[in-house]
Amino acid sequence: MNSSTTNIAPAHLAEVRVSFRTAGFAALAMFAILAALPLLTLVTGDAFVLVVATRIMIFALAALSLDLILGFGALVSFGHAAFVGIGAYAVAILNAYGVNDLLVQSLVAVAVAALFALVTGAISLRTRGVYFIMITLAFGQMLYFLMISLSAFGGDDGYTLPARSTVLGMPLLENNLVMFYTVLAVLVGAFLLARMLIASRFGRVLRGTRDNAVRMQAIGFSPSPYQLTAYVIAGSIAALAGVLLANQVEFVSPAYMSWQRSGELIVMVVLGGMGTLAGPIAGAAAFILLEEWLSSFSQHWKLGFGLILLLVVLFSKGGVGGLVKRLLGGAHHG
Amino acid sequence: MAETGALLSVRNLSKTYGALVVTDNVSLDIPERELHVIIGPNGAGKTTLIHQLSGRLPSNGGKVVFAGEDITRLPMHQRVRRGLARSFQITALLDGFTALENVAIAVQARSGSSFRFFAPVARDRKLNDEAMAVLARLGLEDRAHRRAGTLSHGEKRQLEIAVALATGARMLLLDEPLAGTSHEESAVLVELMRALKQTHTLILIEHDMDAVFSLADRISVLVYGKVIASGPPAEVRAHPEVRAAYLGDEQADKAPEAAAAGGGR
Numbered sequence A: 001m002n003s004s005t006t007n008i009a010p011a012h013l014a015e016v017r018v019s020f021r022t023a024g025f026a027a028l029a030m031f032a033i034l035a036a037l038p039l040l041t042l043v044t045g046d047a048f049v050l051v052v053a054t055r056i057m058i059f060a061l062a063a064l065s066l067d068l069i070l071g072f073g074a075l076v077s078f079g080h081a082a083f084v085g086i087g088a089y090a091v092a093i094l095n096a097y098g099v100n101d102l103l104v105q106s107l108v109a110v111a112v113a114a115l116f117a118l119v120t121g122a123i124s125l126r127t128r129g130v131y132f133i134m135i136t137l138a139f140g141q142m143l144y145f146l147m148i149s150l151s152a153f154g155g156d157d158g159y160t161l162p163a164r165s166t167v168l169g170m171p172l173l174e175n176n177l178v179m180f181y182t183v184l185a186v187l188v189g190a191f192l193l194a195r196m197l198i199a200s201r202f203g204r205v206l207r208g209t210r211d212n213a214v215r216m217q218a219i220g221f222s223p224s225p226y227q228l229t230a231y232v233i234a235g236s237i238a239a240l241a242g243v244l245l246a247n248q249v250e251f252v253s254p255a256y257m258s259w260q261r262s263g264e265l266i267v268m269v270v271l272g273g274m275g276t277l278a279g280p281i282a283g284a285a286a287f288i289l290l291e292e293w294l295s296s297f298s299q300h301w302k303l304g305f306g307l308i309l310l311l312v313v314l315f316s317k318g319g320v321g322g323l324v325k326r327l328l329g330g331a332h333h334g
Numbered sequence B: 001m002a003e004t005g006a007l008l009s010v011r012n013l014s015k016t017y018g019a020l021v022v023t024d025n026v027s028l029d030i031p032e033r034e035l036h037v038i039i040g041p042n043g044a045g046k047t048t049l050i051h052q053l054s055g056r057l058p059s060n061g062g063k064v065v066f067a068g069e070d071i072t073r074l075p076m077h078q079r080v081r082r083g084l085a086r087s088f089q090i091t092a093l094l095d096g097f098t099a100l101e102n103v104a105i106a107v108q109a110r111s112g113s114s115f116r117f118f119a120p121v122a123r124d125r126k127l128n129d130e131a132m133a134v135l136a137r138l139g140l141e142d143r144a145h146r147r148a149g150t151l152s153h154g155e156k157r158q159l160e161i162a163v164a165l166a167t168g169a170r171m172l173l174l175d176e177p178l179a180g181t182s183h184e185e186s187a188v189l190v191e192l193m194r195a196l197k198q199t200h201t202l203i204l205i206e207h208d209m210d211a212v213f214s215l216a217d218r219i220s221v222l223v224y225g226k227v228i229a230s231g232p233p234a235e236v237r238a239h240p241e242v243r244a245a246y247l248g249d250e251q252a253d254k255a256p257e258a259a260a261a262g263g264g265r
């Protein structure tokens, strides 16, 4: 018995390291492909690819931020789209007041999102499980209806931006290529930040709480302050996604923060594999590509979409990332 | 209470679930550096008592004083910070963490702020060295980089104690640490507890009578949530109610040799 367990030890050690490294490699590969994508559009002359890729990266950013709390904190927030909405409306409302600078808009977006996360998170974290899902959903819907009632910014109809935000007074983002690389840079930055957070002292407490909250209390941690901090960070990053989304489509609407949007973000994270950071990026890509593809076949695409999601969740432990890993692993062993 | 000089004083503690009284007016005084064993039949309320002392469960009445401070209403994590830690009868580890990480995070809890977001904690030498030293005390060094979930049952029981020890607490509440361990593992744990008596105050719940009588300074017997006897091993062993309610006569007869062999106080 003793000798057999000794033999297993290096394999398990390797497994821990490999999964951490594979996630890193997967992200690196995805970023490399994305960075090279504009070359492809140069060849094909089809700019639509760029537009879709930018959209994917924006939702990947939002999904990545959700993974911080969902995948690493086991906090199932059903109101994450609210933060995307805050970011988008920061752009619209500041635009209405003549403030068009991207950095100023981003700062305001992050500040408001952080404050909203702090207040709603502090209240939501007093509950657990299903109640946490319900209360975050309620806060999200509250904001959704608030924006619908704000007729100064289009209410239900939304608000059309006259132009994209400026950077130091220059209309740089009007160029789709600059827009693309700006979004890519923010996504890569957020990924690196999230990876660092997860590996830090703070991240260890967060991961520990996800695994066993009672154990964490029994060694002297009160989980809530750490979870709340993660909630605020995740909300802030999602607000940046909202700033970028508003800029890409030059339009802002309450629909960005509807509960369906929050649900879609959860689907992206689960689809890609929770708690992997790289997974949600792949999940966002899979989600948006499937959406584009299926909607070109029929208007009942959502039915097929639902079925595919169900199959992935049922048959692939760890989402798309887990599926790829198992296919690769299977090839190795076979 | 503080006058008794006890590190832990429990007064009239109770716990009920509806009409069911699980902890019935329990009072205990545990002086510093005492190893106090609580025995009692299955379902007597031993684990519940540990839950109440550690703050895992609220009490319906009574008072818990630790180091002169009323901690009756403190949450578990604050009791740990004050030096009162526990282990679990049903192993509760971070299964996805390595053995080393399970211990290192307990060291981390008492070593400065955990609101540090940048440096990778896995390479924190100070935390790892301290954690490794604790693992070494339990002979678990070669398991350091194995995930806790993949350890054998006995190794998990040992790791459970390592984590409690790593909190740096001066008093440990150990709930059946020997349950399910192999003969060798249990020997390591018994020797560890014997050594811990020099530096720590312990409440130990244990069914293994050889271990109980060789380690205990004092024993309390819990039956239906009530302490029916409390005192030095010899006294408890001779207690007629204990013999009737809990110790089979056979065990009671065996006990003197075990106590002598263990060299208990």
Ligand SMILES: Nc1ncnc2c1ncn2[C@@H]1O[C@H](COP(=O)(O)OP(=O)(O)OP(=O)(O)O)[C@@H](O)[C@H]1O
Pocket: B017, B020, B022, B040, B041, B042, B043, B044, B045, B046, B047, B048, B049, B089
């Ligand atoms: N949540 C609960 N609701 C109702 N009764 C409970 C609850 N938890 C425990 N009990 C009861 O309390 C009594 C004491 O349980 P406890 O686990 O404290 O016993 P124990 O002495 O630790 O037993 P063992 O030696 O088997 O570990 C048992 O009768 C149990 O059924």
Ligand SMILES: [Mg+2]
Pocket: B046, B047, B048, B089
């Ligand atoms: Mg028990």
